[in-house]
Amino acid sequence: MITRHSSRENPLHESFLNQRLHNAQCYDRIAGYFRSSIFEVAGEALDTVTGTIRVICNSDLNPDDVSTAKAAQQALRKSWCAGMPELLPEANRGRFLKLYEYLISGKLQVRVLPDATFGLIHGKAGVITLSDGSKTCFLGSINESLTAWTLNYELLWEDNDSKAIDWVQREFDTLWNHHHGVPLSDFVIADIKRIAERETVSSTQWQEYPEPEQAIVETPVYRKELGLWPHQKFFVQRAFADHQNGGARYVLADQVGLGKTVQLALAGMLMAMTGSKPVLVLAPKPLLWQWQDELLELLEMPSAIWTGKNWVDEQGIVWPSTGPESITKCPRKLGIVSQGLITSGSSIADLLLSIQYECVIVDEAHRSRRRKVNDKSVDEKAEPNNLMAFLLKMGLRTKSLLLATATPVQLHPIEAFDLLMVLAQGNDQVLGDAWSPWRNAENTVPLVMGEAEFQDSEALAWEWIRNPLPNEREHASFRLLRRRLNLKPCDYIAPSEAYNQLSGPDKTQIRRVLGNYGREFNPFILHIIRRTRAYLESNIDQATGEPYLQPVKVKLFGEHPHEAIVLPLYFQRAYTLAEEFCTALSSRVKGGGFFKTLLLRRIGSTMYAGQRTVEKLLTEWNTDADSELMASEDEDDTDVLAADTMKDLTANEIRLLQQCLTALQSDRENDPKYQSVVDYLFDKGWLQLGCIIFSQYYDSVWWLANQLSEHHIPDEQIAIYAGSNRSGLLIGGQFKRMPRDEIKRMVRTGELRLVLGTDAASEGLNLQRLGTLINLDLPWNPTRLEQRKGRIQRIGQIRDEVLLYNMRYRGSVEDRVHELLSERLEDIFELFGQVPDILEDAWVDIAVGDEQEAKRKIRSIPQRHPFDERYSQVADIDWDSCSKVLDAGDRRKMLVGGW
Numbered sequence: 080m081i082t083r084h085s086s087r088e089n090p091l092h093e094s095f096l097n098q099r100l101h102n103a104q105c106y107d108r109i110a111g112y113f114r115s116s117i118f119e120v121a122g123e124a125l126d127t128v129t130g131t132i133r134v135i136c137n138s139d140l141n142p143d144d145v146s147t148a149k150a151a152q153q154a155l156r157k158s159w160c161a162g163m164p165e166l167l168p169e170a171n172r173g174r175f176l177k178l179y180e181y182l183i184s185g186k187l188q189v190r191v192l193p194d195a196t197f198g199l200i201h202g203k204a205g206v207i208t209l210s211d212g213s214k215t216c217f218l219g220s221i222n223e224s225l226t227a228w229t230l231n232y233e234l235l236w237e238d239n240d241s242k243a244i245d246w247v248q249r250e251f252d253t254l255w256n257h258h259h260g261v262p263l264s265d266f267v268i269a270d271i272k273r274i275a276e277r278e279t280v281s282s283t284q285w286q287e288y289p290e291p292e293q294a295i296v297e298t299p300v301y302r303k304e305l306g307l308w309p310h311q312k313f314f315v316q317r318a319f320a321d322h323q324n325g326g327a328r329y330v331l332a333d334q335v336g337l338g339k340t341v342q343l344a345l346a347g348m349l350m351a352m353t354g355s356k357p358v359l360v361l362a363p364k365p366l367l368w369q370w371q372d373e374l375l376e377l378l379e380m381p382s383a384i385w386t387g388k389n390w391v392d393e394q395g396i397v398w399p400s401t402g403p404e405s406i407t408k409c410p411r412k413l414g415i416v417s418q419g420l421i422t423s424g425s426s427i428a429d430l431l432l433s434i435q436y437e438c439v440i441v442d443e444a445h446r447s448r449r450r451k452v453n454d455k456s457v458d459e460k461a462e463p464n465n466l467m468a469f470l471l472k473m474g475l476r477t478k479s480l481l482l483a484t485a486t487p488v489q490l491h492p493i494e495a496f497d498l499l500m501v502l503a504q505g506n507d508q509v510l511g512d513a514w515s516p517w518r519n520a521e522n523t524v525p526l527v528m529g530e531a532e533f534q535d536s537e538a539l540a541w542e543w544i545r546n547p548l549p550n551e552r553e554h555a556s557f558r559l560l561r562r563r564l565n566l567k568p569c570d571y572i573a574p575s576e577a578y579n580q581l582s583g584p585d586k587t588q589i590r591r592v593l594g595n596y597g598r599e600f601n602p603f604i605l606h607i608i609r610r611t612r613a614y615l616e617s618n619i620d621q622a623t624g625e626p627y628l629q630p631v632k633v634k635l636f637g638e639h640p641h642e643a644i645v646l647p648l649y650f651q652r653a654y655t656l657a658e659e660f661c662t663a664l665s666s667r668v669k670g671g672g673f674f675k676t677l678l679l680r681r682i683g684s685t686m687y688a689g690q691r692t693v694e695k696l697l698t699e700w701n702t703d704a705d706s707e708l709m710a711s712e713d714e715d716d717t718d719v720l721a722a723d724t725m726k727d728l729t730a731n732e733i734r735l736l737q738q739c740l741t742a743l744q745s746d747r748e749n750d751p752k753y754q755s756v757v758d759y760l761f762d763k764g765w766l767q768l769g770c771i772i773f774s775q776y777y778d779s780v781w782w783l784a785n786q787l788s789e790h791h792i793p794d795e796q797i798a799i800y801a802g803s804n805r806s807g808l809l810i811g812g813q814f815k816r817m818p819r820d821e822i823k824r825m826v827r828t829g830e831l832r833l834v835l836g837t838d839a840a841s842e843g844l845n846l847q848r849l850g851t852l853i854n855l856d857l858p859w860n861p862t863r864l865e866q867r868k869g870r871i872q873r874i875g876q877i878r879d880e881v882l883l884y885n886m887r888y889r890g891s892v893e894d895r896v897h898e899l900l901s902e903r904l905e906d907i908f909e910l911f912g913q914v915p916d917i918l919e920d921a922w923v924d925i926a927v928g929d930e931q932e933a934k935r936k937i938r939s940i941p942q943r944h945p946f947d948e949r950y951s952q953v954a955d956i957d958w959d960s961c962s963k964v965l966d967a968g969d970r971r972k973m974l975v976g977g978w
Contacts, residue, residue: 474504
């Protein structure tokens with residue numbers, strides 16, 4: 080029998096829902112959008128339902144978002160947080176707590192189905208099994224929310240006919256059991272409880288008892304992204320705790336793709352909010368805007384960048400300047416400055432050193448090093464380069480100092496010692512005071528490397544242990560010793576004579592740590608924090624029973640000799656003529672050997688790039704004329720070509736270039752690399768998985784994108800991601816400029832599956848949705864390879880495996896260097912997590928014909944990493960459930976103030 084209900088005549092929750100659900104055995108419900116369907120569970124009558132309540136609802140998830148359980152959990156988290164449930168009126172809190180209790184007990188089960196599966200679920204229906212075992216079903220416009228049942232004008236038809244009940248049940252079961260349907264994520268369930276108990280604290284309250292999670296748990300990195308991983312929380316909490324006890328001094332040496340920037344940014348934000356002094360970030364010039372973007376996007380943290388003339392804040396506002404001295408008047412609590420101003424010897428360095436800082440953060444800190452590194456470095460006094468000399472002074476001007484690099488050791492352990500010497504300036508916790516034996520590299524480095532041991536005498540070993548004496552958190556023995564010696568948390572030097580005054584039990588405590596001191600407690604281990612992807616992927620978090628980081632393997636293509644691309648005869652001739660031209664030029668021009676490396680790089684990128692380079696040489700090389708196509712993204716190679724001597728080419732040089740150009744023009748449309756790209760994108764199906772293609776040169780990217788758009792995928796949106804204002808979308812050969820942030824968004828939402836980028840895209844661009852990567856050319860700074868790979872092999876990647884293809888021509892410079900490196904490349908990567916920058920010199924040596932020198936440099940790389948014992952420390956910290964939250968407005972006010 081059909082019964083018709085109208086909310087105009089009677090409140091539906093009273094006339095229908097509460098009556099039917101009272102002591103009901105179970106309830107199956109097809110609802111609407113998942114957030115509105117579970118924000119408010121309608122009617123207290125749910126308490127009386129004796130069995131299970133099942134709700135299937137829809138969401139804005141993409142079917143690709145639910146391809147794996149991991150991807151589904153991440154997508155649901157983002158969709159849930161996008162609704163900003165934390166902003167709901169406090170009157171809803173009690174209902175949220177009731178909802179949490181239903182979900183955690185299993186009484187209420189919710190599954191979510193992507194809109195794209197059947198379309199938006201507008202058909203609302205349900206089946207109720209009544210207390211006596213009979214059933215009824217209903218259809219209507221009504222959502223499963225308190226508002227729908229009590230306030231809206233709704234119509235509902237009820238039918239207890241068995242055919243109607245079976246029909247609704249079949250519809251429910253089809254949706255409930257669909258393979259795209261996913262259960263509500265654990266995060267969403269936990270967040271419902273957090274919001275139910277949520278309360279805000281003011282800046283004054285927070286500064287009195289500053290807890291990191293209260294300031295972080297509702298920042299965008301938590302609500303719009305995927306939160307923080309255990310290793311990230313560990314570092315932020317450790318650095319902030321040390322800052323409150325005299326200062327944090329660390330080298331953060333995590334491998335590429337593990338989120339160093341967000342860890343440093345969060346630590347800097349917390350320090351800025353608890354202190355009155357400014358925070359300074361020193362980063363390479365290409366990373367300045369990435370820093371500002373991530374601070375704003377992930378933390379909602381205001382900042383300003385010094386352009387060399389003015390400060391520019393996060394809103395793009397240029398602040399007035401009165402000259403170089405304006406650098407001391409940053410309009411924000413956190414200022415970002417290019418390292419280039421320091422390495423160039425600019426007077427800006429002295430101005431920055433005139434300020435006292437709360438914290439100084441140095442990105443790519445391995446650039447701070449002694450000028451010469453060799454086997455004799457341990458015995459020689461360091462001659463610091465400009466950046467290292469600056470940081471040795473800056474250590475005295477800041478409370479906390481955080482250095483970030485994925486390669487703390489490139490050639491020799493002395494480089495790690497030098498970084499610790501920087502940290503040790505003005506802070507005894509790192510290497511002790513001026514009389515500490517740890518400050519003598521000649522003795523320290525062999526000890527840390529395991530090439531020497533502590534003296535047999537405990538009294539002599541005490542001199543190493545006491546200065547500096549590790550923090551009590553490192554071991555119970557240190558805690559007991561510190562208490563016995565009445566040392567405060569910020570005291571790091573124990574009296575020398577204390578050893579003779581210690582009791583027998585106290586000396587036993589020393590013996591307990593002495594055996595493992597060199598591996599677990601020495602200053603290198605305590606102040607260089609490094610987590611490797613391999614460790615995080617292979618070790619289980621006891622709290623979750625899963626790895627700390629979900630494994631993402633990389634399957635390489637192009638690594639074997641037979642996979643190198645064979646040079647066609649016409650291209651082989653062009654390559655040979657280019658080498659002959661460079662040899663002729665080198666015989667009369669200083670720096671001609673370096674020019675050879677530049678020309679061969681461009682020709683080895685694409686035939687188009689090579690042709691444009693040769694054409695430019697034959698006409699007039701002008702760095703202002705179309706240089707955006709000629710230069711690489713990370714360096715202005717064109718400067719070297721502006722010399723007058725290079726414009727006055729000899730007749731022989733012109734002849735060689737003309738012959739080279741003819742060879743390049745002969746069959747440019749059949750560029751072998753283009754054919755390989757087409758094969759991988761379409762025949763091997765990489766386009767379906769989502770792909771990013773990298774090149775060092777914008778002209779290679781531009782040419783390849785146009786070729787693909789015109790000849791293969793005219794209806795496909797192809798993104799070009801580059802520096803300056805050259806980013807945009809190409810459709811059917813038509814290019815439309817577009818902000819890089821919009822390209823990032825379109826990749827995240829699945830609207831884009833093909834991106835072509837210069838190395839401007841290799842830093843700060845997160846492309847976890849894409850599953851494949853093609854290197855059109857190999858950058859001669861090998862670290863770039865790891866930065867490129869880190870765009871897809873990174874936290875948040877939904878696939879268990881990503882595919883990577885490195886292109887190179889057989890017999891080219893790239894091929895010869897790769898052959899020399901092949902025996903050691905895997906070992907080097909395991910050692911450092913990325914290839915040391917120093918190997919860039921090996922490519923240049925090969926290009927100028929000095930293969931023996933290249934071999935020597937490759938052999939000089941150490942065989943094992945000296946500080947790998949404790950790099951992989953992870954401790955999971957529960958921040959997700961934090962219900963006390965620092966008011967967002969107060970947080971911003973604490974960060975807006977200037978220097």
